[in-house]
Amino acid sequence: MSARVSVFPVRPAAEAEGASLRNVDALVERGLVAAEARAPLDAVARRYAVSLTPAVAALIDPSDPADPMARQFVPDAAELVTAPEELADPIGDAAHSPVEGVVHRYPDRALLKLVHACPVYCRFCFRREMVGPGGDALTGEKLDAAFAYLAARKEIWEVVMTGGDPLILSARRVREITARLAGLDHVKVTRWHTRVPMVQPERITADYARALLVPGKASYLAVHANHPREFTPAARAALARLADAGHVLISQSVLLKGVNADVATLSALMRAFVENRVKPYYLHHPDLAPGTGHFRLSLAEGQALVKSLRGHLSGLCQPTYILDIPGGAGKIPVGPAFLSGCETPGSGGVAEDRDGRLHAYPPA
Structure with missing residues (x-):
């Protein structure tokens, strides 16, 4: 996946003021959602809460359909698709x-x-x-x-x-x-x-x-x-x-x-x-x-x-x-392992360095 670290110009503080955007109509009015996308996004908003603060709205580039800030905060019709493995309380609170x-x-x-x-x-x-x-x-x-x-x-x-x-x-x-x-x-x-x-x-x-x-x-x-x-x-x-x-x-x-x-x-x-x-x-x-x-x-x-x-x-x-x-x-x-072959007590191992090269490590 390509990198997305280019700098989008932050709007001046005065433009970031105002009320939070709490529904699809407000997002359409602000230009963050296309008017023709309103119907499915209204269905998303009826199920899951919507709110973007002025500070967040000011960071979204509406000209970029893959904008990473929009992806985090602007509702998406994909939210209406629930996979069989998904859970209402996924971590069991x-x-x-x-x-x-x-x-x-x-x-x-x-x-x-x-x-x-x-x-x-x-x-x-x-x-x-x-x-x-x-x-x-x-x-x-x-x-x-x-x-x-x-x-x-x-x-x-x-x-x-x-x-x-x-x-x-x-x-x-x-x-x-x-x-x-x-x-x-x-x-x-x-x-x-x-x-x-x-x-x-x-x-x-x-x-x-x-x-x-x-x-x-x-x-x-x-x-x-x-x-x-x-x-x-x-x-x-x-x-x-x-x-x-x-x-x-x-x-x-x-x-x-x-x-x-x-x-x-x-x-x-x-x-x-x-x-x-x-x-x-x-x-x-x-x-x-x-x-x-x-x-x-x-x-x-x-x-x-x-x-x-x-x-x-x-x-x-x-x-x-x-x-x-x-x-x-x-x-x-669940981070990656950099050492292998050491599962048996007393055995050595094989260490992988940052460039992927392997190095033997002696047993104890």
């Missing part, structure tokens, strides 16, 4: 949800799903059957029950705030959450998962960045981005405010056909993260969410792409290629 709003799949960490809405809706979202503007935030008795569960499980060392996108919450609500997290003595690490710094960077003020800190805890923030074009000057400034406030920034990306599934784009994306003090963390193989087959490539193709990064890109830029096993069994690394 429900099977590991002891109380509403909590997913406790691994012993030492739990997800706290604070909201069901996002500022943008990714067309490949693994929670697309559960998120949207009509979803309720976790409040009142439901929030109390979620925190009671977290408080009672002393093995929980890390709490991950997710959704939806938890950074759509106001600074006041965020401070209420962080105050409650601060009271959980056994929790040592907190982590926020978000696209907001990239798609709505104006929300990340210095005050908001400080509000996300939990007193007495190590604070991590996982930033979701899939294409180097997302690193606009405004997004870079938002990331700097978060890093300067004291958050450790890590990345989350999804390997997507037509968006970043080539060496040049992946390399540029990972370098952009590192240049902005974001440590590449997970590169996800696309989940089996309904209507997302047009984004998926094979695991072998993904492994070959990730393998091409090793040795040709700084170690700081290497993500872990991850598969979330369908049904809820958890994440596993």
Whole structure:
């Protein structure tokens, strides 16, 4: 697949202002969708939420039918095709949800799903059957029950705030959450998962960045981005405010056909993260969410792409290629192997270097 890293000129800030585009009519009016495509896309929008922030809309090149930003955020008639293997809950959240709003799949960490809405809706979202503007935030008795569960499980060392996108919450609500997290003595690490710094960077003020800190805890923030074009000057400034406030920034990306599934784009994306003090963390193989087959490539193709990064890109830029096993069994690394022939204890092996040359390694 050819590289797609050419720079599309970002529109001036004044042109990126205004309301989010939340339906097909708005996309047609903006010139991001052809009028004749309205009927099938209306059917998509009736099933899956649509929203593009002004910052995202400004990054789309409407003259390019294969624009990688449009592919991420503009609905596509292909979303109406559901393959037999696709699942409404592809990673099995429900099977590991002891109380509403909590997913406790691994012993030492739990997800706290604070909201069901996002500022943008990714067309490949693994929670697309559960998120949207009509979803309720976790409040009142439901929030109390979620925190009671977290408080009672002393093995929980890390709490991950997710959704939806938890950074759509106001600074006041965020401070209420962080105050409650601060009271959980056994929790040592907190982590926020978000696209907001990239798609709505104006929300990340210095005050908001400080509000996300939990007193007495190590604070991590996982930033979701899939294409180097997302690193606009405004997004870079938002990331700097978060890093300067004291958050450790890590990345989350999804390997997507037509968006970043080539060496040049992946390399540029990972370098952009590192240049902005974001440590590449997970590169996800696309989940089996309904209507997302047009984004998926094979695991072998993904492994070959990730393998091409090793040795040709700084170690700081290497993500872990991850598969979330369908049904809820958890994440596993599925990156390529560079060592073979060492399966038997005491045996040596054959090591493959960055140029594909093989080297014998002696037995112990």
